[in-house]
Amino acid sequence: MSKYLPIRLKKLPISFLLDVRALLVFVIFSFLTLIVIILSIGMGEMNILPVDVIRALFGAGEDMHAVVIQTFRLPRIIIGFIVGASLAISGAIMQGVIRNPLASPDIIGITAGAGAAVVTFLTFFLDEKDNSLTVSIGWLPVAAFMGATLMALLIYGLAWNKGVSPIRLVLVGVGLDAAMQAVITVMMIFGPLILATQEKIWLTGSVYGSTWQNVWTLLPWFCFFLPLMFVFARNLNIQELGDDLAKGAGTAVQRQRFILMLVSTALAGGAVAFAGGIGFVGLLAPHMARQLVGSAFGALLPVSGLIGGLIVLLADLIARTAFSPLDIPAGVFTASIGAPYFIYLLYKNRNM
Amino acid sequence: MPALETKFLTLSYGSDLIIDQLNLAIPKEKITVLIGSNGCGKSTLLRSLARLLKPQSGSIILDGYEMTKLPTKEIAKKLAILPQGPTAPEGLTVLQLVKQGRYPYQNWLKQWSEEDEQMVYRALEATQMKSLAERPIDSLSGGQRQRAWIAMTLAQGTDTILLDEPTTYLDMSHQVEILDLLFGLNRTEKRTIVMVLHDLNLACRYADQIIAVQNKSIFAQGKPEDIVSKEMIRAVFGMECEIAVDPLFGTPLCIPYGKGRYVKGTTRHATPVETT
Numbered sequence A: 001m002s003k004y005l006p007i008r009l010k011k012l013p014i015s016f017l018l019d020v021r022a023l024l025v026f027v028i029f030s031f032l033t034l035i036v037i038i039l040s041i042g043m044g045e046m047n048i049l050p051v052d053v054i055r056a057l058f059g060a061g062e063d064m065h066a067v068v069i070q071t072f073r074l075p076r077i078i079i080g081f082i083v084g085a086s087l088a089i090s091g092a093i094m095q096g097v098i099r100n101p102l103a104s105p106d107i108i109g110i111t112a113g114a115g116a117a118v119v120t121f122l123t124f125f126l127d128e129k130d131n132s133l134t135v136s137i138g139w140l141p142v143a144a145f146m147g148a149t150l151m152a153l154l155i156y157g158l159a160w161n162k163g164v165s166p167i168r169l170v171l172v173g174v175g176l177d178a179a180m181q182a183v184i185t186v187m188m189i190f191g192p193l194i195l196a197t198q199e200k201i202w203l204t205g206s207v208y209g210s211t212w213q214n215v216w217t218l219l220p221w222f223c224f225f226l227p228l229m230f231v232f233a234r235n236l237n238i239q240e241l242g243d244d245l246a247k248g249a250g251t252a253v254q255r256q257r258f259i260l261m262l263v264s265t266a267l268a269g270g271a272v273a274f275a276g277g278i279g280f281v282g283l284l285a286p287h288m289a290r291q292l293v294g295s296a297f298g299a300l301l302p303v304s305g306l307i308g309g310l311i312v313l314l315a316d317l318i319a320r321t322a323f324s325p326l327d328i329p330a331g332v333f334t335a336s337i338g339a340p341y342f343i344y345l346l347y348k349n350r351n352m
Numbered sequence B: 001m002p003a004l005e006t007k008f009l010t011l012s013y014g015s016d017l018i019i020d021q022l023n024l025a026i027p028k029e030k031i032t033v034l035i036g037s038n039g040c041g042k043s044t045l046l047r048s049l050a051r052l053l054k055p056q057s058g059s060i061i062l063d064g065y066e067m068t069k070l071p072t073k074e075i076a077k078k079l080a081i082l083p084q085g086p087t088a089p090e091g092l093t094v095l096q097l098v099k100q101g102r103y104p105y106q107n108w109l110k111q112w113s114e115e116d117e118q119m120v121y122r123a124l125e126a127t128q129m130k131s132l133a134e135r136p137i138d139s140l141s142g143g144q145r146q147r148a149w150i151a152m153t154l155a156q157g158t159d160t161i162l163l164d165e166p167t168t169y170l171d172m173s174h175q176v177e178i179l180d181l182l183f184g185l186n187r188t189e190k191r192t193i194v195m196v197l198h199d200l201n202l203a204c205r206y207a208d209q210i211i212a213v214q215n216k217s218i219f220a221q222g223k224p225e226d227i228v229s230k231e232m233i234r235a236v237f238g239m240e241c242e243i244a245v246d247p248l249f250g251t252p253l254c255i256p257y258g259k260g261r262y263v264k265g266t267t268r269h270a271t272p273v274e275t276t
Helices: A020-042 A050-057 A063-098 A110-124 A137-159 A166-190 A193-204 A212-239 A243-248 A253-275 A281-293 A297-321 A330-348 B042-049 B072-078 B094-105 B114-126 B142-155 B172-189 B200-206 B230-237
Strands: A004-008 A015-019 B004-013 B016-026 B031-035 B057-062 B079-082 B160-164 B192-196 B209-214 B217-222 B241-245 B252-256
Touching: A015 A020, A020 A050, A020 A063, A020 A281, A020 A297, A050 A063, A063 A166, A063 A212, A063 A253, A063 A281, A063 A297, A110 A137, A110 A166, A110 A193, A110 A253, A137 A166, A137 A253, A166 A193, A193 A330, A212 A243, A212 A253, A212 A297, A212 B094, A243 A253, A243 B079, A281 A297, A281 A330, A297 A330, B004 B042, B016 B042, B016 B217, B031 B042, B031 B172, B031 B200, B042 B160, B042 B192, B072 B079, B072 B094, B079 B142, B094 B114, B094 B142, B114 B142, B142 B160, B142 B172, B160 B172, B172 B192, B172 B200, B200 B252, B209 B230, B217 B230, B230 B241
Parallel strands: B031 B192, B031 B209, B079 B160, B160 B192
Antiparallel strands: A004 A015, B004 B016, B004 B057, B209 B217, B241 B252
8 A cells, every 4th residue: 555645643633535546637737737837928929938938927027018917817727727727626526416428517517507697787788879888797607606506506406406415416417407508599590790790709618808896806716625625535435436325425415515515516607607608617627537546536636627727728829829810718728629539438428 | 123114104206006015114223125026116116215205195204303304414423324236426436425425414615524434445445446446437346336335324324324225236156245235234333225236136145024015005124034035036026936055055056847958867846827
């Protein structure tokens, strides 16, 4: 058992079994993320050398660099990372609760719920005279978040039958996802044409135009739920063995399931509020993480988060540099890797 | 005092009555095997004994306490259950699985105490899974896999272990291996074992007590050699058979009638016709 390191505090009743390999993977990906962040800050309309990036970050570089980095690139990159990490952790939790590797917030309809809410919001508050919104655009994330949360509650409520079973959650979720896609289509077809492009970009998912205000809203939210994942990891582990075993080992299965779905929704909701419907990250990242560190959630959740963050960072880097001066929604690139990967997963799991 | 007791226990699935007003006592430190035909409710009964199914009425008493009044984590320290055909997530290793048997003793700060480590270690040792501890469950053979799950229930450190068909899908040598393991645990560590088995002959060999479930109630209960008879088999399984004596253990051996190939020189037997 050399792969594991027991950690015990002498005076306090605190003890853990540390998976050394997982820790190593986590450290490597942390470094990788840091490197991508620095490279990513430097790349764009104006290229800045990594050295100058680091200098500027510590407030020692040229003023011009500082402005570009501080006002435009840094908030966008931070939002991109948090969004990716949130979606990935949310997806990992959902895959554990539903006991199906094909689950994720965008597949059971949470993202679509947010999308329907956003499209409705834009259509409803459009001032037809001058094509501007009658309320502040700052309410858009609120609408998205509420859409996601209401959707999750609806799925949960409809799946309820003396408790919620994983299979009912998936079936109800996939069904409601289709219904929400229909709502979105109807709204876009019958709504004003002027909104269609904006809506389509939102639905594809983009971190374009992220501000520090966005960062200061999303970051505390993310940081609140982050430590919770270590609290709930062991509950997820045991839920994955099936309801009977989890109950037999003394878990309050239904209560834990509700809390886990709540955390998963909160993270996904926060992400879609600021980046729209970036797809496949919640599905992809936990899978890659599972290949690297196995199925135990104590290691799987943090590594998924890192990988998810990295995926969105890279997707957005390509999105804003590859076709410059065009700024393509990052969701285009997560989907173009995600869709083939999803098909591969379906193929791999065809016997399940 | 029995390890488990039921009083006027009634179980149902929706409107289907499964067990009706059952009084039952499971003796401590013995092996009890539930037998009965498919769908007779023996698995349902076992699940309810582990509080996985809420009784419609009546009560279950564990170590003298009414079960519904005990916190679920306290029950988990006294009684473990291994359901039928459990599945582990892809890539989960034996150690990661067995560790989870310690769930009722842990909280989110205390996740790996010295006692946890010792108990997991002992469970791996007892099931001879130590050398396979780092292997993913899905890479193991059926017998090894079942030993890993048993190790998890052992790590739970309970006096009573319930198992629902622990030998399903295993070939004969692995069936014997698993039952030998459980028998050893019972005889050396005095653990109370309650299980559902399909193989009547193995049930007779390992059980101190057999409970035959039939028609929402218990048809017979007792030592195999006292209760297993042609009449009992006919009533419980609706099958005609002869009872012989196991040449190795002296326990009852059930030989069913039916069609089949006769070896030359054997007297042919027609299936007896019921005369009721």
